[in-house]
Amino acid sequence: MSRGKKSTSRLGRPPATDSADTRRTILDVARAAFADRGFEVTTNREIATEAGITPAALYHYFPSKLDLFVAVHHDTQERVLARFIQAIEDVSGFVPRLEAILDESHRMNNEDPSLARFLGAVRVDVARHPEFEMALQVDQAAMDTFFRSIVDQGVETGDVDRSRRALVLSFVATTLTGLTTGQSASDRQHALAVEAIKAAVRGDLVARLPHA
Amino acid sequence: MSRGKKSTSRLGRPPATDSADTRRTILDVARAAFADRGFEVTTNREIATEAGITPAALYHYFPSKLDLFVAVHHDTQERVLARFIQAIEDVSGFVPRLEAILDESHRMNNEDPSLARFLGAVRVDVARHPEFEMALQVDQAAMDTFFRSIVDQGVETGDVDRSRRALVLSFVATTLTGLTTGQSASDRQHALAVEAIKAAVRGDLVARLPHA
Amino acid sequence: MSRGKKSTSRLGRPPATDSADTRRTILDVARAAFADRGFEVTTNREIATEAGITPAALYHYFPSKLDLFVAVHHDTQERVLARFIQAIEDVSGFVPRLEAILDESHRMNNEDPSLARFLGAVRVDVARHPEFEMALQVDQAAMDTFFRSIVDQGVETGDVDRSRRALVLSFVATTLTGLTTGQSASDRQHALAVEAIKAAVRGDLVARLPHA
Amino acid sequence: MSRGKKSTSRLGRPPATDSADTRRTILDVARAAFADRGFEVTTNREIATEAGITPAALYHYFPSKLDLFVAVHHDTQERVLARFIQAIEDVSGFVPRLEAILDESHRMNNEDPSLARFLGAVRVDVARHPEFEMALQVDQAAMDTFFRSIVDQGVETGDVDRSRRALVLSFVATTLTGLTTGQSASDRQHALAVEAIKAAVRGDLVARLPHA
DNA sequence: TATGAATGAGCCTTCATTCAT
DNA sequence: GATGAATGAAGGCTCATTCAT
Numbered sequence: 001m002s003r004g005k006k007s008t009s010r011l012g013r014p015p016a017t018d019s020a021d022t023r024r025t026i027l028d029v030a031r032a033a034f035a036d037r038g039f040e041v042t043t044n045r046e047i048a049t050e051a052g053i054t055p056a057a058l059y060h061y062f063p064s065k066l067d068l069f070v071a072v073h074h075d076t077q078e079r080v081l082a083r084f085i086q087a088i089e090d091v092s093g094f095v096p097r098l099e100a101i102l103d104e105s106h107r108m109n110n111e112d113p114s115l116a117r118f119l120g121a122v123r124v125d126v127a128r129h130p131e132f133e134m135a136l137q138v139d140q141a142a143m144d145t146f147f148r149s150i151v152d153q154g155v156e157t158g159d160v161d162r163s164r165r166a167l168v169l170s171f172v173a174t175t176l177t178g179l180t181t182g183q184s185a186s187d188r189q190h191a192l193a194v195e196a197i198k199a200a201v202r203g204d205l206v207a208r209l210p211h212a
Numbered sequence: 213m214s215r216g217k218k219s220t221s222r223l224g225r226p227p228a229t230d231s232a233d234t235r236r237t238i239l240d241v242a243r244a245a246f247a248d249r250g251f252e253v254t255t256n257r258e259i260a261t262e263a264g265i266t267p268a269a270l271y272h273y274f275p276s277k278l279d280l281f282v283a284v285h286h287d288t289q290e291r292v293l294a295r296f297i298q299a300i301e302d303v304s305g306f307v308p309r310l311e312a313i314l315d316e317s318h319r320m321n322n323e324d325p326s327l328a329r330f331l332g333a334v335r336v337d338v339a340r341h342p343e344f345e346m347a348l349q350v351d352q353a354a355m356d357t358f359f360r361s362i363v364d365q366g367v368e369t370g371d372v373d374r375s376r377r378a379l380v381l382s383f384v385a386t387t388l389t390g391l392t393t394g395q396s397a398s399d400r401q402h403a404l405a406v407e408a409i410k411a412a413v414r415g416d417l418v419a420r421l422p423h424a
Numbered sequence: 425m426s427r428g429k430k431s432t433s434r435l436g437r438p439p440a441t442d443s444a445d446t447r448r449t450i451l452d453v454a455r456a457a458f459a460d461r462g463f464e465v466t467t468n469r470e471i472a473t474e475a476g477i478t479p480a481a482l483y484h485y486f487p488s489k490l491d492l493f494v495a496v497h498h499d500t501q502e503r504v505l506a507r508f509i510q511a512i513e514d515v516s517g518f519v520p521r522l523e524a525i526l527d528e529s530h531r532m533n534n535e536d537p538s539l540a541r542f543l544g545a546v547r548v549d550v551a552r553h554p555e556f557e558m559a560l561q562v563d564q565a566a567m568d569t570f571f572r573s574i575v576d577q578g579v580e581t582g583d584v585d586r587s588r589r590a591l592v593l594s595f596v597a598t599t600l601t602g603l604t605t606g607q608s609a610s611d612r613q614h615a616l617a618v619e620a621i622k623a624a625v626r627g628d629l630v631a632r633l634p635h636a
Numbered sequence: 637m638s639r640g641k642k643s644t645s646r647l648g649r650p651p652a653t654d655s656a657d658t659r660r661t662i663l664d665v666a667r668a669a670f671a672d673r674g675f676e677v678t679t680n681r682e683i684a685t686e687a688g689i690t691p692a693a694l695y696h697y698f699p700s701k702l703d704l705f706v707a708v709h710h711d712t713q714e715r716v717l718a719r720f721i722q723a724i725e726d727v728s729g730f731v732p733r734l735e736a737i738l739d740e741s742h743r744m745n746n747e748d749p750s751l752a753r754f755l756g757a758v759r760v761d762v763a764r765h766p767e768f769e770m771a772l773q774v775d776q777a778a779m780d781t782f783f784r785s786i787v788d789q790g791v792e793t794g795d796v797d798r799s800r801r802a803l804v805l806s807f808v809a810t811t812l813t814g815l816t817t818g819q820s821a822s823d824r825q826h827a828l829a830v831e832a833i834k835a836a837v838r839g840d841l842v843a844r845l846p847h848a
Numbered sequence: 849t850a851t852g853a854a855t856g857a858g859c860c861t862t863c864a865t866t867c868a869t
Numbered sequence: 870g871a872t873g874a875a876t877g878a879a880g881g882c883t884c885a886t887t888c889a890t
Contacts, residue, residue: 011866011876019874037340040252044860055860057875065860095418123394124336128249160418164411170395171408171417178390182335183382196383199376203415205383206307206372231849256885267885269850277885435855435887443853461764464676468881480883481854489881519842547818548760552673584842588835594819595832595841602814606759607806620807623800627839629807630731630796655870680864691864693871701864 023061026051028114031072035117039069039125039132069125070135076118077139081146083108094154098172099198101150105176106194109184120180147172175200235273238263243284247329251281251337281337282347288330289351293358295320306366307413310384313362314406317391321402332392359384387412447485450475452538455496459541463493463549463556493549494559500542501563505570507532518578519625522596525574526618529603533614544604571596599624659697662687667708671753675705675761705761706771712754713775717782719744730790731837734808737786738830741815745826756816783808811836 029050033042044055044065051058062068087104088097109116126132151169154160160168175197183193199205241262245254256267256277274280299316300309321328338344363381366372372380387409395405411417453474457466468479468489475482486492511528512521533540550556575593578584584592599621607617623629665686669678680691680701698704723740724733745752762768787805790796796804811833819829835841 014868014875017868017874022874038250038252038336040250041340043858045858053874054876056862056877059861060874121336124250124333128253154418164417166404167408167411168417170401170404171412174390174395174405174408175386176390177394178386178388181393182389183386189382192378192382193386196379196386199379200383200412200415201417203412203417205376205380205415206366206413234849255883257883265849266851268852268887271886272849438854438889441853441889446853462674462676462760464674465764467879469879477853478855479881480856483882484853545760548674548757552677578842588841590828591832591835592841594825594828595836598814598819598829598832599810600814601818602810602812605817606813607810613806616802616806617810620803620810623803624807624836624839625841627836627841629800629804629839630790630837658870679862689870690872692866692873695865696870 022051022053022057026053026058026061026068027072027075030068031076031118032114034069034072034125035114035121038121039065039129066132066135069132072118073122073136074139076115077143080108080115080119081143084146088150093157094150094159094168095201097150097154098201102194102197105179106190109190110187113184116180116184120177120182120184123177123181234263234265238265238270238273238280239284239287242280243288243330244326246281246284246337247326247333250333251277251341278343278347281344284330285334285348286351288327289355292320292327292331293355296358300362305369306362306371306380309362309366310413311410314409317388318402318406321396322399325396328392328396332389332396335389335393446475446477450477450482450485450492451496451499454492455500455542456538458493458496458549459538459545462545463489463553490556490559493556496542497546497560498563500539501567504532504539504543505567508570512574517581518574518583518592521574521578522625523622526621529600530614530618533608534611537608540604540608544601544606544608547601547605658687658689662689662694662697662704663708663711666704667712667754668750670705670708670761671750671757674757675701675765702767702771705768708754709758709772710775712751713779716744716751716755717779720782724786729793730786730795730804733786733790734837735834738833741812742826742830745820746823749820752816752820756813756820759813759817 026047030042030047033047033050036042044058047068048055048058058065058068062071083104084101087100091097091100105116122136126136148169151160151165151172154168155162155165179190179193179197183189196205238259242254242259245259245262248254256270259280260267260270270280274283295316296313299312303309303312317328334348338348360381363372363377363384366380367374367377391402391405391409395401408417450471454466454471457471457474460466468482471492472479472482482489482492486495507528508525511524515521515524529540546560550560572593575584575589575596578592579586579589603614603617603621607613620629662683666678666683669683669686672678680694683704684691684694694704698707719740720737723736727733727736741752758772762772784805787796787801787808790804791798791801815826815829815833819825832841
């Protein structure tokens with residue numbers, strides 16, 4: 001992620017740098033930092049250093065720390081959503097689709113754990129900084145809409161009972177929050193959690209009520 | 213929340229009680245603050261003001277902000293665990309017990325939402341402050357042990373397939389994290405999420421796979 | 425102005441200090457600094473150092489740099505106005521009163537040049553920071569009222585022609601601005617300027633129009 | 637204020653003229669900015685943006701912000717002085733000349749208020765930045781010399797009493813400082829102040845001392 | 849037990865300036 | 870002649886913490 005030569009940087013424009021590259025690097029580095037340590041604890045200096053620049057240079061790309069956070073959120077949300085959409089493209093039926101999403105989720109967590117972790121962290125940071133809500137709600141809404149549509153299609157195809165629409169939606173939200181917030185540390189842990197959710201959705205997590 | 217007037221009479225309650233009161237107040241106030249805003253964003257001044265004292269006075273009760281946080285964690289964990297233990301006392305069978313825990317969880321969220329919210333927030337704060345890990349792991353372990361024992365008993369009674377022990381444990385962890393982190397804002401939302409988890413555990417969240 | 429022992433200060437409350445004293449010192453030191461260098465150029469660190477404390481300690485007394493500035497303005501305005509009022513107490517007639525004010529002005533400039541210089545500097549800083557206007561206007565109004573009343577009394581006693589009320593007021597304002605902004609550096613220069621204004625008011629600055 | 641489109645034809649105005657235009661624009665824009673907000677508060681970016689270029693481009697015309705300020709001062713002083721000199725060309729006698737200067741001053745304030753305001757602001761900025769003193773003193777001296785010569789001629793023609801030379805000079809300085817610093821905001825206010833000064837010089841600002 | 853005065857470290861941000869292009 | 874990317878220095882302010890009282 002960093003710029004290679006560490007302390008050789010001097011005043012003025014550095015030779016042979018691409019602005020877009022630097023922006024991308026900042027976004028990636030910041031996502032990881034925000035995911036790991038949250039908005040408050042992450043400092044501009046940390047992000048900058050990891051991106052191979054100075055804190056002041058950050059302001060060349062983003063007008064403030066909050067704006068950077070919002071940009072990271074937008075970027076991440078967009079990427080994750082694109083993957084989800086692509087994952088269910090050739091899949092039909094509610095349960096298969098949810099499973100496809102969970103699998104894709106696991107695949108992404110494998111490639112770059114900071115994606116899911118960041119999205120999990122956002123929930124917390126938003127709760128702690130009510131000002132964020134407004135700035136992020138546009139992106140947030142896109143994801144909500146996606147899941148709503150999955151469930152709604154399940155209702156239409158008969159997979160999900162109409163009366164259980166809200167229930168299922170709540171389950172998806174709760175479960176995905178738990179997955180991103182608590183279980184994305186190790187690959188094995190994440191895989192296990194994904195399998196557990198799948199089993200629960202299929203209805204065979206525990207033995208078929210032997211008490212009844 | 214604020215402390216009563218100090219009695220000037222020589223007889224009566226010993227001063228020690230006053231001190232214990234203040235400590236209790238600080239703990240309660242701090243739990244709410246940490247739950248709402250997290251460790252970083254919450255300032256000593258806020259806690260102190262809400263407890264009716266000055267920031268400096270905090271240091272008579274806890275040697276540092278971190279120690280206060282740990283104390284709050286210990287206190288909260290203890291109280292929640294006690295409620296959980298009591299909730300399953302007269303219940304047998306894995307699913308009924310899990311349901312009892314979920315119900316108790318909902319009841320507690322109703323009485324004092326800061327309990328669950330704090331426990332949800334801890335997970336995040338610990339991840340963000342590696343120093344916390346060591347200090348909290350003793351308390352954390354107690355809760356883990358509790359859930360492990362629930363599942364293990366389920367295995368023994370045959371409710372939980374032995375091969376699925378880890379899976380079920382992961383499900384409980386994921387699900388409870390999601391519940392405390394994401395769904396404890398409104399009572400209705402929390403109730404719905406609890407019902408959703410119960411349905412999933414019972415295996416009738418969605419229609420019995422018509423595709424199969 | 426400063427606290428004596430320079431680098432002996434350590435953490436915690438310093439022994440034997442009076443809060444009111446420190447506040448007074450800050451006010452005095454800040455007045456001089458703002459007068460000399462203006463609001464922008466003066467740093468909290470400079471003020472603090474000259475007052476024998478750290479920049480952070482400033483915030484124990486004033487919530488922000490702007491509030492400190494406003495407090496200095498209030499304090500200075502109050503002191504100067506009190507002196508002016510006292511100076512004209514036993515004097516009657518417009519010209520004698522204006523002369524009394526000019527003399528008092530000179531005396532004050534001699535005792536503590538920062539008083540007048542600060543008031544001169546304020547005009548500039550307000551023009552440069554429109555946000556200040558609101559904060560200072562209450563104090564400003566008191567001084568304006570004072571001068572207006574002097575002129576108005578002159579009108580009543582017949583010293584000032586009713587039709588020239590605005591003209592005289594403008595002269596006083598222009599002249600006093602010039603005095604505080606431009607001529608308060610050296611005592612001799614200030615004295616000369618005061619005499620010049622007096623002569624102009626008396627009408628014998630230059631020879632009685634020999635051209636006419 | 638903005639620069640015309642660069643002509644791409646090989647014939648026509650040499651590029652040097654374009655450059656001179658830009659320089660002129662910068663000077664004008666900077667004068668207004670420095671006059672309004674002073675040296676400190678005005679940023680290179682503001683000046684550049686208003687001149688239609690980038691901050692870095694400023695450095696092709698002036699080696700530093702301070703040099704730009706000095707250049708603006710030189711330019712402004714020169715222009716104002718030229719107008720003053722021209723204003724008194726056909727006028728003789730001290731009072732008439734001073735009145736001519738005041739009138740011209742008012743006319744200039746009407747045409748471009750930034751001229752007078754800048755000169756008023758300089759006094760303050762110089763006091764706040766001792767480094768300026770040396771750089772500006774050459775220009776400053778020209779203006780001083782001009783006023784000195786006016787007064788000296790008054791002495792020679794008998795309009796000004798020889799013993800009052802310094803007094804009159806001080807009056808002119810005080811009064812002009814007050815005019816530029818405090819009264820150049822509105823045209824009406826400026827006009828009134830000019831009339832007030834004239835009246836004072838003529839000796840009929842207030843009624844002829846009835847107390848004497 | 850509690851307060852009030854103070855510190856030191858650190859944060860976000862701004863700004864004049866530099867240099868490769 | 871001009872831009873865009875970057876730096877280093879500094880500034881206002883906040884905060885956990887300390888210590889005399």
